[in-house]
Amino acid sequence: MKKETNKYIEETKKGLVHTYNRFPVVLEKGKGVYLYDTDGKKYLDFAAGIAVCGLGYGNQELNQTLKDQIDVLTHTSNLYYNTTCGKAAKALKGITGMDRVFFTNSGTEAIEGALKAARKYAWKKGTGRYEFIAMEDSFHGRSIGAVSVTGSEAYRTPFEPMLPGVKFARFNDLNSVKALVTDQTCAIILEPLQGEGGIHQASQEFMDGIRKLCDEEGILMICDEIQCGMGRTGTMFAWQSYGTKPDIMAMAKAIGSGIPVGAFAMTEEVAKYSLEPGDHGTTYGGNPLACAAVAKTVEIFEREDIAAHVRKVGAYLTDKLDILTAESEAILERRGTGLLQGIKVKEPAGEIINRALEKGLLIISAKDNVIRLVPPLVIEEKHVDEMMGILREIL
Numbered sequence: 001m002k003k004e005t006n007k008y009i010e011e012t013k014k015g016l017v018h019t020y021n022r023f024p025v026v027l028e029k030g031k032g033v034y035l036y037d038t039d040g041k042k043y044l045d046f047a048a049g050i051a052v053c054g055l056g057y058g059n060q061e062l063n064q065t066l067k068d069q070i071d072v073l074t075h076t077s078n079l080y081y082n083t084t085c086g087k088a089a090k091a092l093k094g095i096t097g098m099d100r101v102f103f104t105n106s107g108t109e110a111i112e113g114a115l116k117a118a119r120k121y122a123w124k125k126g127t128g129r130y131e132f133i134a135m136e137d138s139f140h141g142r143s144i145g146a147v148s149v150t151g152s153e154a155y156r157t158p159f160e161p162m163l164p165g166v167k168f169a170r171f172n173d174l175n176s177v178k179a180l181v182t183d184q185t186c187a188i189i190l191e192p193l194q195g196e197g198g199i200h201q202a203s204q205e206f207m208d209g210i211r212k213l214c215d216e217e218g219i220l221m222i223c224d225e226i227q228c229g230m231g232r233t234g235t236m237f238a239w240q241s242y243g244t245k246p247d248i249m250a251m252a253k254a255i256g257s258g259i260p261v262g263a264f265a266m267t268e269e270v271a272k273y274s275l276e277p278g279d280h281g282t283t284y285g286g287n288p289l290a291c292a293a294v295a296k297t298v299e300i301f302e303r304e305d306i307a308a309h310v311r312k313v314g315a316y317l318t319d320k321l322d323i324l325t326a327e328s329e330a331i332l333e334r335r336g337t338g339l340l341q342g343i344k345v346k347e348p349a350g351e352i353i354n355r356a357l358e359k360g361l362l363i364i365s366a367k368d369n370v371i372r373l374v375p376p377l378v379i380e381e382k383h384v385d386e387m388m389g390i391l392r393e394i395l
């Protein structure tokens, strides 16, 4: 390890609150679907900054747009209009089919906003409903509101008391959801494909059932598309492959290609009774730079039909993983779809991930001892082959 590599690590360890157990690697630059550390070692990236860098690294068209925007105007307040915000909103409306967008700075804030929008809707409708039904093994972020609807006790317990009125149902078990509905149920929140929680995909039946239940009971359906959205499952948003449109949805991660930005969006029907001037706001949200990133990202995704590319490479990855799963004693199960896939392994996932790092492959874990594969969406079949080669070697 080079001297400066150690210096970066020591500096970071001394300066930051110790919340991340980082790998002893200092990433310095990226090109295509590869990252390079400060020792000059090359890594094939199947993590993409946790499903953020959909376009990989060094996309010249995107970078030029960002550079140009920085030279013109990086930030201004939401007290004024700017030149990119409307364009980014139009782009997101186009790909989501939603009617109104609010820009945030992260996924967590998109969830917070979605929860507030749902509560405001109930308040304005005069129902006073406040309860949320969330799913076991879900992940929605780390603020008190978002963690309150996150189905992982380890993330919640040290920070109790949580938001009152949150109940957890079993994912893909419609009866367990129905059993929790009361006349106070405000919204049901779910990821169509759970990422962090172990790569669990909603069944068609479950998504249909949730939509029907919400319609019948006057409950809002909130989809968290932060990880599974933006082309990752082979449609622009995961709910679109089910045909079950939510009332409110949250986005982040890949929508800004690495510029910190999130958004929540709602139908006009919800917007009519929801957030009004003074109800919600953020200083950075929807600033010129973030919105330039969103507008350009959407433009590239549509022009290059990234979702279709994901369907093709995702199917290839599925085949390869299924073959390995059948052959290998080390893998119990393959999960997920498109380029959000996982393999449940016998050995501790952490040890496999460390061996992959040694061999120049970046992979991450998910709950339930799953190795999570969330590469840049622009990977090619040859990159899948390269990844599979390393995986075979280390399992």
Ligand SMILES: *Cc1c(COP(=O)(O)O)cnc(C)c1O
Binding pocket: 106, 107, 108, 109, 111, 139, 140, 141, 142, 191, 195, 196, 224, 225, 226, 227, 228, 252, 253
């Ligand atoms: C990452 C993630 C979040 C939180 O987003 P941040 O940008 O980390 O705040 C919420 N929901 C899901 C499904 C996520 O994957």
